[in-house]
Amino acid sequence: MNKKQLIAKLSGSLNLSKADAERTFDIITNTILDALKGDDSVKIAGFGTYKVAKRKARVGRNPRTGEQIQIAASQKVKFLPAKALKEVFNK
Amino acid sequence: MNKKQLIAKLSGSLNLSKADAERTFDIITNTILDALKGDDSVKIAGFGTYKVAKRKARVGRNPRTGEQIQIAASQKVKFLPAKALKEVFNK
């Protein structure tokens, strides 16, 4: 399912036009992103936690040529599913 | 930031009561979950992709006693940040 299809569903269940449903959805994701930029984590009970994880610089390898490569440190958004979410898929 | 604080922010930016903002938010997360249950992945352009990842059974260990334990296969929701999302935190 892609964003367009998701918006179509939400349009129905939220009783909004597709344009409004998309606007609503975008506001929510942007709010989460902004929070991650400033704060460091966003916890949503029953769903999961978004966190910014710092990754150290390290040595990698180009699998095509085999040569070693220096990989810079970076940051990545991680999602940790809540307990309830795990149970849904493991009952 | 926790869910309550997120809802409070959304209440303002969506111009909804807190109760309605929470209802809206819950409908969205539930819609995503339902899609994932149907074995799909949910791709949200510019944000990321939610996927159900299957994990194989393996041998684990009780860190308290040190004894080996057989761990059953399981499923887990994974979130893969979109390119745009990575760039926000690595520029």
Next chain:
DNA sequence: AATTGGATATGCAGTATTTGCATATAGAAA
């Protein structure tokens, strides 16, 4: 509705990183 530019999936090798087990407790959230 169709085209196009951009984003993402795949496969590969080898190393780095993460995962997840049990369990109690502390702290936070509903």
Next chain:
DNA sequence: TTTCTATATGCAAATACTGCATATCCAATT
């Protein structure tokens, strides 16, 4: 109040990550 979540522990095994070409897929513009 009562439920949920983070933390901490050692360690084996699963998985992520890198460059890059190709194939596929999506989003946005015509």
